[in-house]
Amino acid sequence: MHNFYYFATGPLAWIAFLVFIGGSIWRFRSLLELARRKDSIVFEYMDTKFALRSIVHWLIPFGSRSMKINPTMTVVTFLFHICLFLTPLFVFGHVILWKENFNISWFTLPNAVADIMTFIVIASCLFFLWRRIKLADVKYLTTPLDFIILFIVAAPFISGFWAYHQFPGFATMTIIHIISGEIMLMAIPFTKLFHMFLFPFTRGYIGSEFGGVRMAKDW
């Protein structure tokens, strides 16, 4: 068990970060390469001002018409993404690991706050799951992979919460937590989770088209 813990926090962690970073760079490069070779008009379209204008509007809660039409989804998805992003960066257990291994550290979240944020992520995933099962439109678009990804995202939060609160079997759960976190990182470049990096570009591209060509808002 101990050996496995060291494997998961050592070599496997390195592999996970390498796959995450390397895979993301590779995906980006191959997309850019494709666009440059075949579809270079994309670059002529791009306009920094219109791109930023669109990105900003879609990052502000209720900044777009679509968000006003779907208020529940807007609230849940904003809370979900904020907590999803900040919790792993600032949870005490993680900062300690950075401190021990690389002697760098930063701000940590108070435990109660980390717990609430973890809870928000888990509850949001349940909400997304509910939508996928119950709402006809969402169900229609849902593929098995959507469920798997939802699980991959929720798993580190459930297991992290479990391990941190030392519920029964927490030693095993800690290892499960680490591995599930690593799986999530490695999944990002190769699944729809890659939207976290592509968002500025897809949004920027359509923002440029609306601003520069159609002279219209796109939010």
Added chain:
Amino acid sequence: MTSNHSIVFEQDEPSSGQQDLVEINKNVCVEEINAILKEKKDKIATALKVCAHCTLCADSCFLYRSKEQVTEHMPSHKFITSLGVIYKKKGKVTIEELYEMRETLWKRCVLCTRCSCPLGINIPELLAIGRRILRTQGVYHSYSENQPLTEMK
């Protein structure tokens, strides 16, 4: 629900639709399709990869809102089941499939370009690429022929 709506489409479509069907060109030219797929691969692959299947684009399409909000009118559904299928099958689609996509690409979308996706997927552009591919195979509606305006009656 699905069959119900295909009936509505047939009623929408006057006799000209029948005429199109008579002239079905049985052979699909995979190379022609692939030439376009290749040119636009960056956009198609990105969109298919990035789409979160969240359905938030649905309410931005006026057709979805007016047609009793049927699933077939969801913008994401329209590009996934047309261009998305052509792309995944690497152009190896049957003429029957293309005719089905014609209903999606012309009857369920007017390319008004008003649909919006929070992730910024340019859905109308994808649907336009889909139309372009279908046209190379002679599958389109008579009101959307590639001829100069002056020749149209």
